[in-house]
Amino acid sequence: MVKKPKVASWYDPIIKAHGTPRPLLRNCLVAFIFGGALCAVAEYFQLLISLIPGISDKDASSIVMVIVIALAALLTGLGVFDKIAQQVGAGLAVPITGFANSITSSTLEFKSEGYVLGSGCNGFKLAGAVIFFGIGSAVVVALIELILGIV
Amino acid sequence: MIGEWWIDILKAFLVGGCFCLIGQLLFDVAKLTPAHTMSILVTAGSILGGFGVYTKLADWAGAGATLPIISFGNMLVIGALEGARNNGFWGIWTGILGGVSAGIAASVFFAFVVALIFKPKT
Amino acid sequence: MMNGNIVRQGQSWIFTVPPTLIAAAAIGGPKEGKGPLGADFDYLFADNRDGQESFEQMEQKMLQIVCEMAIAKAGCVVDDMDFFLCGDLLNQITSSGFTARALSRPYFGLFAACATAIEGVILGSLLIASGAANKIMCAAGSHTCTAERQFRYPNEYGCQKPPQSQYTTTAAGAAVIGSEEGTIKITAVTTGRVVDLGVTDSFNMGGAMAPAFADTITAHLLQRGVSADYYDLILSGDLGRVGRDIALDLLYRRGIVLNEHRYVDCGCLIYGDDKSVFAGGSGCGCVASVSFGHIYRRLMSGELNRVLIAATGALLSPTSSQQKQSIPGISHAVALERI
Incomplete structure (x- = not known):
């Protein structure tokens, strides 16, 4: 592991004095409201879909998720997603929209290098981390529970 | 209908909003990249899933808990544990992806369709 | 020699x-x-x-x-x-x-x-x-x-x-x-040294490159034996708004006071007040197009007589950045004058 270099001690206060701070309060408020509203709208449609006979609550949840993913992919293709994300930050990145956008943007971007070597090989360039750590940690958690016999 | 549902919708709003707020704090205060942030959240999801906490939260908050990426980790653990319950050790490996299948399949499929139709802009 | x-x-x-x-x-x-x-x-x-x-x-x-x-x-x-x-x-x-x-x-x-x-x-x-x-x-x-x-x-x-x-x-x-005769002459050049003060934040290129700019400007003025006032305009290459402020501060500490109106940054100049570019423009096209477009025209028209362009570069790569290396900066200067 490479140790992260430090800014020269005399220069550190200068660079800090001139940096523009991130608008933390505004970013947090916008992320909370936008992300919350997105989940609220999804919840509304989930409840609506679960009224259809033969569709369980779990199915309704999956259906809404697929619709949200499709919309995120479409907005990415239209070139709108990144513009909204600049404004709402984690409000779009934390919900599954962020996951869908990371795959769609990579697939789209590397299309110029071909569908196989470009899109195929690079599609999970960013989302790969989520899959990697998600599966890795889930296996560990499940193994621990199996060993402890609490499954 | 919305009259009976407003409380569920409010719960989804609050819980979903809080998760996004945590994500924003990881971006802006911890100065993490999006990839680091999502990896942390998904790992937190599997740990919460292991304690069975997240399923309770999802029952309470609906989409507010299932839409954020944290639920991805939870669903992986649920799949792995369900497999373990049915098939023991090997069930972990065969069952783990069951819950997240819709999310991954839809993301890959729509990404490919979009890549076929559109070109990257600026 | x-x-x-x-x-x-x-x-x-x-x-x-x-x-x-x-x-x-x-x-x-x-x-x-x-x-x-x-x-x-x-x-x-x-x-x-x-x-x-x-x-x-x-x-x-x-x-x-x-x-x-x-x-x-x-x-x-x-x-x-x-x-x-x-x-x-x-x-x-x-x-x-x-x-x-x-x-x-x-x-x-x-x-x-x-x-x-x-x-x-x-x-x-x-x-x-x-x-x-x-x-x-x-x-x-x-x-x-x-x-x-x-x-x-x-x-x-x-x-x-x-x-x-x-x-x-x-x-x-x-x-x-x-080598032929013409209006605008290249009277002096200063080759920059690589300066790295340990900045790792790749979203703050201005802060990473400003020390290199200050180093080259100091060397240029001293070695050419002129003061900053000699030039009608001093131009830095895409330090952006944040880096420009740091550069002014750094030079002030070295006893070089740049006139606020006669020191501009290409990155700030090219997009004006456009908020969508954040701290300003960057990239090799920025200094190239501002120098060879805007500044060249103002020199040709006689609006400016002496200009010092000190372009700055951040010598990082995505790999070096991910391996947690700091960002080395460089600044090269040329003096363009109507003679």
């Missing part, structure tokens, strides 16, 4: 027989055209792709067109160019290599990140003063989408950028310099 055309003082070379900036041209994309310098570009593209298959091809096309324009403005043909010095931001500087393939002249590929255009002018004027060449073409260009996908994320990826980040310019600039 040398052949009587040049006097060397430390890292500065002062020309007793100064080479001429014969002609220069600048070209830009739609966003650059809408900026306050829009009228100073020789050609503006209506979109960032202009019918090309990839953004990389568009960047290469831009470089080639701007080179052809500069050659035409100089009243020359391609074969008059004894050397072609060019650089860009892409891995292995392919846009420049492919442009050199089209021009088919003796070629040196350069990389000094955003300072590439000025590195070209320095090397070109030294080659001319040495008598090795009569006419040289220097060029550099960048494209926002090629830089974005190489250095950061896919273009359509929704990542929130912090306020001190900079926006890579879609632009290119080219200049023809030579």
Whole structure:
């Protein structure tokens, strides 16, 4: 592991004095409201879909998720997603929209290098981390529970 | 209908909003990249899933808990544990992806369709 | 020393027989055209792709067109160019290599990140003063989408950028310099040293490069024996708003007070107050197009007489950044004067 270099001690206060701070309060408020509203709208449609006979609550949840993913992919293709994300930050990145956008943007971007070597090989360039750590940690958690016999 | 549902919708709003707020704090205060942030959240999801906490939260908050990426980790653990319950050790490996299948399949499929139709802009 | 055309003082070379900036041209994309310098570009593209298959091809096309324009403005043909010095931001500087393939002249590929255009002018004027060449073409260009996908994320990826980040310019600039007589002379050049104070935040390039700028300006003024007031305008190459403030502060601490109105930054200049570019523009196309468009025109019209351009470059790569290396900065300066 490479140790992260430090800014020269005399220069550190200068660079800090001139940096523009991130608008933390505004970013947090916008992320909370936008992300919350997105989940609220999804919840509304989930409840609506679960009224259809033969569709369980779990199915309704999956259906809404697929619709949200499709919309995120479409907005990415239209070139709108990144513009909204600049404004709402984690409000779009934390919900599954962020996951869908990371795959769609990579697939789209590397299309110029071909569908196989470009899109195929690079599609999970960013989302790969989520899959990697998600599966890795889930296996560990499940193994621990199996060993402890609490499954 | 919305009259009976407003409380569920409010719960989804609050819980979903809080998760996004945590994500924003990881971006802006911890100065993490999006990839680091999502990896942390998904790992937190599997740990919460292991304690069975997240399923309770999802029952309470609906989409507010299932839409954020944290639920991805939870669903992986649920799949792995369900497999373990049915098939023991090997069930972990065969069952783990069951819950997240819709999310991954839809993301890959729509990404490919979009890549076929559109070109990257600026 | 040398052949009587040049006097060397430390890292500065002062020309007793100064080479001429014969002609220069600048070209830009739609966003650059809408900026306050829009009228100073020789050609503006209506979109960032202009019918090309990839953004990389568009960047290469831009470089080639701007080179052809500069050659035409100089009243020359391609074969008059004894050397072609060019650089860009892409891995292995392919846009420049492919442009050199089209021009088919003796070629040196350069990389000094955003300072590439000025590195070209320095090397070109030294080659001319040495008598090795009569006419040289220097060029550099960048494209926002090629830089974005190489250095950061896919273009359509929704990542929130912090306020001190900079926006890579879609632009290119080219200049023809030579030994013949002309209005604008290259009177002195200062080659920068690499300065690294340990900044690792790749969203704060201005902060990483400002010390290199201060180092080169200090060296230039001392070695040429002039004060900052000697120049009508001092131009830094894309430090952005944050880096510009730091640079003023650093120079002030060294006893060099730059006049607020006579020190501008290319990155701040090119987009004006546009908030969508955060702290300002960057990329090799920024300094190249501002110097060879806006500044060249103001010198030609006599509005400016003496200009010092100190372009700055951040010598990092995505790999070095991910391996937690700090960002080395460099700054190259040229003095352009009407004589």
